[in-house]
Amino acid sequence: MYICICKSVTDHQIRKAVFEDRVSSMRELRRCLGACDQCGKCATDAHAILRSSISERTEMEQACMEAAA
Ligand code: FES
Numbered sequence: 001m002y003i004c005i006c007k008s009v010t011d012h013q014i015r016k017a018v019f020e021d022r023v024s025s026m027r028e029l030r031r032c033l034g035a036c037d038q039c040g041k042c043a044t045d046a047h048a049i050l051r052s053s054i055s056e057r058t059e060m061e062q063a064c065m066e067a068a069a
Helices: 012-020 026-033 043-068
Strands: 002-004
Touching: 002 043, 012 026, 012 043, 026 043
Parallel strands: none
Antiparallel strands: none
16 A cells, blocks of 8 residues: 555555664655655654554564574
């Protein structure tokens, strides 16, 4: 689903940026994908996806660390 219409950025691209490129902030998301740097109408939704993806990433990393211990 498109989140940022101005830059044609999808929710999948945001999740991928969090998991593969280690994006952890809106500033990094803007730099990485260009999302939210024009009209800004996507900022709330982009931020929500960013936060939930970071939480998922953190949970996965903790699970991996516990499994390795
Ligand atoms: S919809 Fe994202 S900057 Fe306009």
